[in-house]
Amino acid sequence: MSEPILVVDRLSGRIAGQQVVEDVSFEVPASGVTALLGRNGVGKTSTIKSILGLIERTGEVRLAGTRVDRLPTHRIVQRGVGYVPEDREVFGALTVGENLRLAERDDRPRRELVDRLFPDLVERRAQRAGTLSGGQQQMVSLARALVNENRLLLVDEPTKGLAPRIVDEVAAALAEAARTVPILLVEQNLHVIRALAERVVVLSGGRVVFTGAASDLLDDEDRIQRYLGVHDAAEGQNASEGESR
Amino acid sequence: MSTLLLLVITGLGLGALYFLVASGLSLIYGLMGVLNFAHGSFLTISAFLGWEVGRRVSDGTWAGLALSALVGMLVGAVVAAATEYLLIRRLYERHIEQALVTVGLALASVALFEGIWGTDPIYTQKPEWLGETTEILGAKIPNDRFLLIACALLVLGGIVLFLQRTRYGLIIRAGVENRSMVTALGIDVRRSFTIVFAIGGAAAGLGGVLASVYYGYVSAHLGSVLLIFAFIVTVIGGLGSLTGAAIASVLVAVLQQFANYYLGGTGDLVVVIALAAVLLVRPRGLMGKAA
């Protein structure tokens, strides 16, 4: 197996002086989809934001072997990281076209690819992104990342709150993207994880409690219950430490 | 009827001044979260230097005034950009400290202006036509009001074009909405901070020269007086909204003129009450993004 694209080593993150990511370590291999899982509020989004330097962090992050944890966010992204944030974060006052244009980093942006993956957006170039439906906004958000040639994609809950049909569309787009670029995917939908992920990393109480092949977790009802289930008395030790509810 | 018209047009003229100051304030706050107390000083230094250059070349002529305006805009842009680059940037993301630094700069610079140009107003010359009036529907409108309104419209148009048509404009608009997402797209948003300061400074600089036309003098406190009203305008209009700033400038200034005329010179008070009312009913201002 080749060198991992992303190495996260003892990463901690804080928001408003409060520790939300605690000493997290894991790796993302250079191909395929790695899912980052865990219960609500466990710190998945915060982990992604720490990797990108969007929140205060300490620890080591290596992208393709180079340390990036001291770099400002835009530098990290310029090294080839595409980010699809939770809740889409499209610029509502800007048009779809402007959202995409803003995201173009490369000399030759892959506009045809984006148009092919999201035909819905083509005729809506001039529409304000704020007036799009949730699904369409998610496509804009994905398109903003896919329009560039990336070494890694960080995708945070791309199917959150979407209709089943749109979920499939998003999953298809991700599957296509995953053929050429490794993805770290935060996702709650087990079907989507089953379809896409080869490896999983599970967080609990702000820490990593499981890493391994996706099948090891997904074929084990007990583990699913323990790590991702809603109510379970036998919650792991780490989970009781504070952040998780 | 003629009084009404006079009040409205005079209000528009004053509103034009407010807008020249408030547009920069609003953009700067919207993009960077910095409440810029030094904005008045950008205006004052531009007014002084514009006047110094203009009067040496040809005092009281259109050419002199045009030169003053150019110098004023240039000075405003340069001083503002330097402020951002040398002071504000060092405190990246620490909004309170950034505001504090601008407070210090405002205090220090006004004192310096007093040291250089004295504490008394210095009366200025303007082209003859600007001192005359034009009769519209029976109302005798001072001509300088038209100049102010025209300039503010030009600035508004210019900024809108810049924001709509350029890549930096795009970055600024996006940044006002969600700055961290802009950086997450791989864009160094700091460069646009300097640009926003420069644009705001240039507008304030032009405002300084025009204020010296409107009031007929320059003084070390020219900017401080306008700054308070510009703050009010910015908040009423909605922090970060250029359109909001434009609308609120006109509303505030016209309201002020009417109150001054019909309510026994209570314009300032009425404006303050209007601010309190707007904030209580609609805390984010007329056009501001949701807080």
Added chain:
Amino acid sequence: MNQQRTDAAAPVDAPTRDTTTGPTPPPAASARRPLLLLAGGVALVVLLAILPLLAIDIPGVLPGPTYTPGTLQLLAYAMLIAALALSYRMMFGLAGLLSFGHALFFAAGAYGLGMTLYAFAPVAWPSELIFLGSIAVTLVVGIVLAATVGSLALRVTGISFAMVTLAFAQAGSVLIRRNPGGATGGDEGLSLDIEHVPDALVGVVNTRNLYWLALGVLVFVYLVVLWVERSRAGHVAEAVRENELRVRVIGLRPYTVKLLIFIVASVLAAVAGMGYLLLQSGASPRIATADFTLTLLVIVVLGGVGYRWGAIVGGIVYTLLDQRLTALAGSDFIAGLPAVLRVPLSEPLFILGTLFILVVLFLPGGIAGIPQRIRTGRKQHPVETEEAADA
């Protein structure tokens, strides 16, 4: 400032006390420390109290020996400003309320007392009663004003709060300058009507008494501030500043606590304002301006937002510096300098403003933070951690 996510509940059981966020000095090394501090504080107050009886001369800092009226007047003024700064710090430093309208309440104290004394002048009561009655009336007015402004302004937060307070203060300032019914004296200012003021507090010969009065005001304000900070409300206010969401989760209403702090701080400012009126034998409209509040902000930050005594040090250093720099500006030495140096150096506010910028940039803990910086040898920034949230 920080936009809290209202949909996410923060843990309530593990309050992270964050030493880098400044305001609370590090916990005492031993139990003896508070006692030592108390003894030191009492000794300092005693020293200040007997100062008028001594002949200490510090050339360059004080205009003359400590028993002379000029020096006492200056020191008394500095102490009142320190008291005012202390009340401002309670809002800004403790509760995190950045008000631009604190001058309003100082002015309300000064003008309120002055105007009440005029209003009562024709009444045929004993002078003492009128004097004390006027003070009581002014306090009530102060409380009502503070409650009104506070309850309105606190409906918004952050910059909007700053703006509403600024607006109210501006309204007050405009009113004072406009001189309605000749009550405030307009631009000329209001002179003190001494008819019912105790003789001991009138005239240059009694500057000493005024000095003691100012010292009393400072000690009083300090004790009230200390009491509030130690009280439950103080702790909640501090918690609100750090993380409003967390406090909401515990089930307290930040609004009430903030309003309480706002009112107490404002009334304390009014008390300082009354002292100011007596000391200066009048009030000038300058004390109601936004610039005056900005000066307070400068003082508090200069002294060190994180420390109670920072406000006192800041107030005294600022006042003395201002006075000495003004004296320096008029000196022959300055007059002999070339214009490039002479012009800036003859403007005290230029020097103070520049100094302030340097403090914000390079000395984040202010003057009071210097010992701490030397001890830890680290470059800490008081509000560094707050900002990460809005990134």
